Amino acid sequence: MSKYRQLQQIFIDRVEVSQYIGLDTSILFYNKLLESIEKPLKMILLYGKPGTGKSVLINKIYHDAKDKRNVFLVSTPIQDEIEFIKKLYTFLLPESTMPEDISYNRFIDICDALKDRKHITVLLDEAQLYPSSMMEKIRLISDTRVIKFVVSLHKTEKEDLIAKEHFQSRIWETIELKNGTFHDTQMYVQKKLIQQNYFEIANMFKKSSIKLIYKFTKGNYREINKLIFTLFEIYDYYEQNKPSKISGSYIKDKYIEMSALKLGYINA
Amino acid sequence: MLEIEKLEKEWRRYKLKQLKIPVVFVSVFFIAILLFFTTDLFVELENKTDSYLPTSSDKELQEANRSETITKNLTKSTPIAKTSKESLESPAASTEEVEKQKKDLVTSAVSKEKSESPATSAKKADESIELSPDTEFLDSFLASEPIQRPIREQVFQTDVRSVLKQENKRVAGGNEEKKKASQMEENEQESSTSNIVISSNKTNNALSYLIKKYKERRDPKLASYIANSFYKKGKYKEAIKWSVEANSVDPSSEESWIIFAKANAKIGQKEKAIKALRVYLNQYSSKNVKSLLKSLESK
Numbered sequence: 001m002s003k004y005r006q007l008q009q010i011f012i013d014r015v016e017v018s019q020y021i022g023l024d025t026s027i028l029f030y031n032k033l034l035e036s037i038e039k040p041l042k043m044i045l046l047y048g049k050p051g052t053g054k055s056v057l058i059n060k061i062y063h064d065a066k067d068k069r070n071v072f073l074v075s076t077p078i079q080d081e082i083e084f085i086k087k088l089y090t091f092l093l094p095e096s097t098m099p100e101d102i103s104y105n106r107f108i109d110i111c112d113a114l115k116d117r118k119h120i121t122v123l124l125d126e127a128q129l130y131p132s133s134m135m136e137k138i139r140l141i142s143d144t145r146v147i148k149f150v151v152s153l154h155k156t157e158k159e160d161l162i163a164k165e166h167f168q169s170r171i172w173e174t175i176e177l178k179n180g181t182f183h184d185t186q187m188y189v190q191k192k193l194i195q196q197n198y199f200e201i202a203n204m205f206k207k208s209s210i211k212l213i214y215k216f217t218k219g220n221y222r223e224i225n226k227l228i229f230t231l232f233e234i235y236d237y238y239e240q241n242k243p244s245k246i247s248g249s250y251i252k253d254k255y256i257e258m259s260a261l262k263l264g265y266i267n268a
Numbered sequence: 269m270l271e272i273e274k275l276e277k278e279w280r281r282y283k284l285k286q287l288k289i290p291v292v293f294v295s296v297f298f299i300a301i302l303l304f305f306t307t308d309l310f311v312e313l314e315n316k317t318d319s320y321l322p323t324s325s326d327k328e329l330q331e332a333n334r335s336e337t338i339t340k341n342l343t344k345s346t347p348i349a350k351t352s353k354e355s356l357e358s359p360a361a362s363t364e365e366v367e368k369q370k371k372d373l374v375t376s377a378v379s380k381e382k383s384e385s386p387a388t389s390a391k392k393a394d395e396s397i398e399l400s401p402d403t404e405f406l407d408s409f410l411a412s413e414p415i416q417r418p419i420r421e422q423v424f425q426t427d428v429r430s431v432l433k434q435e436n437k438r439v440a441g442g443n444e445e446k447k448k449a450s451q452m453e454e455n456e457q458e459s460s461t462s463n464i465v466i467s468s469n470k471t472n473n474a475l476s477y478l479i480k481k482y483k484e485r486r487d488p489k490l491a492s493y494i495a496n497s498f499y500k501k502g503k504y505k506e507a508i509k510w511s512v513e514a515n516s517v518d519p520s521s522e523e524s525w526i527i528f529a530k531a532n533a534k535i536g537q538k539e540k541a542i543k544a545l546r547v548y549l550n551q552y553s554s555k556n557v558k559s560l561l562k563s564l565e566s567k
């Protein structure tokens with residue numbers, strides 16, 4: 001694989017704990033979420049626009065806390081109720097054999113029996129995909145205080161949930177993830193490259209390049225990924241066909257703008 | 269991989285477009301400045317001719333006969349505008365862009381003038397007549413400037429007055445109902461009500477300012493404060509909305525729960541209010557919430 005093809009791989013959208021980057025804001029959210037997990041809450045809501053790093057954060061928390069704090073992760077929603085309950089059961093009582101007739105009601109009874117003796121935290125990613133009837137049951141389970149849920153979802157869904165059910169039902173802690181700042185954008189791009197030992201490439205992203213990238217992506221990590229992926233695609237083409245065009249020691253604005261054109265951030 | 273070549277072409281077009289805009293903008297800006305000075309001059313001229321008129325010379329009389337001062341300005345300024353248009357069109361800029369820039373010109377010109385002259389009307393005039401936008405702008409600019417300001421003030425005054433009247437009626441009615449001694453002098457009443465109007469105007473502004481601030485900062489305390497303000501104004505639905513907002517940022521804030529409950533009780537949702545307070549007390553202990561719950565339950 002050519003050099004730029006390899007570089008492209010770094011910026012593929014992927015939730016990979018080993019590639020987590022501690023950015024100023026992401027560390028802040030990380031600590032905030034850990035703190036919330038310590039509190040006696042029933043539910044914690046993690047929300048934000050797509051691509052702000054919710055899944056990355058939730059996976060990192062899971063990775064770091066699973067051994068010490070009894071934390072479990074459901075990264076893709078389980079649509080079937082029984083399947084979901086079974087999953088929770090294995091989280092809660094991994095050693096005991098599951099009753100044949102396990103059901104939602106049965107599970108609530110089990111939780112009630114375990115009250116004050118057992119506490120686990122379950123992280124639910126992409127929670128906007130759970131049907132509302134399921135969300136209701138999840139909430140009732142959290143009422144037993146045996147399982148605490150961290151629910152991660154897109155912004156609009158959160159607003160709905162809060163408005164409709166908040167006061168009548170549960171107490172939520174909410175954490176909103178936002179796009180990165182200019183500084184975060186810079187750290188993100190450079191640390192990602194350095195992480196894979198591409199020091200000289202990282203050095204090619206000068207402040208002006210980052211400014212342009214930030215302008216086009218507004219600091220949204222998914223958009224940054226897309227833009228740089230495209231950028232290296234263009235670099236790869238020139239390396240194969242007109243190497244003289246990319247001989248400089250820094251990334252040319254032109255190629256960033258071409259990427260932005262291709263992705264439709266700007267129009268000719 | 270031909271795609272990249274195509275992309276490069278597209279990029280060149282993009283750059284050209286980007287280049288054009290500053291060129292056009294700079295030239296238009298200069299013209300705007302030029303126009304300004306000339307209009308200022310005309311205004312001065314106008315004043316001078318006015319004062320000279322009684323002891324006028326033949327030339328000045330002739331001019332005065334020919335046209336009003338405004339049309340004079342018009343005719344004088346058209347050549348400038350025309351040349352400006354020509355110079356604009358020469359660097360291959362599309363007329364559309366020129367029109368856009370002209371609009372900018374109008375707004376910037378208007379905003380430069382210290383008075384809040386009617387930018388929108390000038391804009392509209394500009395849009396409707398394509399060929400002589402500059403003169404149009406001058407026309408409305410000069411003609412409306414001295415007239416429109418008083419008009420705006422008048423409108424404002426009548427607004428206040430009508431509000432005052434309504435307020436007076438209300439106050440009078442209230443006095444009758446309560447059968448309090450209503451021997452206050454009208455003037456006194458008026459002045460007191462005008463105070464009310466002004467202060468309520470102020471809080472309205474303050475509230476919208478606070479809402480704007482909240483959108484920037486997302487401070488739950490601010491949201492609670494806004495909720496409380498709405499509650500005090502009797503806007504209970506709004507109060508509920510804002511207490512929910514405050515709570516979504518900080519669920520442990522006792523204040524948001526209290527406003528939520530009180531506002532709900534006000535609109536006849538007592539059950540909802542009591543339920544919310546109980547939920548809160550399940551999680552946190554609070555004297556205030558407890559006493560509110562008691563008073564709601566005993567009602």
Ligand SMILES: Nc1ncnc2c1ncn2[C@@H]1O[C@H](COP(=O)(O)OP(=O)(O)OP(=O)(O)O)[C@@H](O)[C@H]1O
Pocket residue numbers: 012013014015019020021022023026048049050051052053054055056057153154221222225
């Ligand atoms: N702290 C981080 N370290 C490394 N990569 C990150 C970080 N934050 C975000 N990213 C990158 O941004 C991409 C998008 O983040 P993520 O998938 O977590 O977004 P999301 O908020 O879950 O979006 P959605 O709402 O669509 O699920 C990830 O694939 C990852 O490459």
Ligand SMILES: [Mg+2]
Pocket residue numbers: 054055056125126
């Ligand atoms: Mg996600």
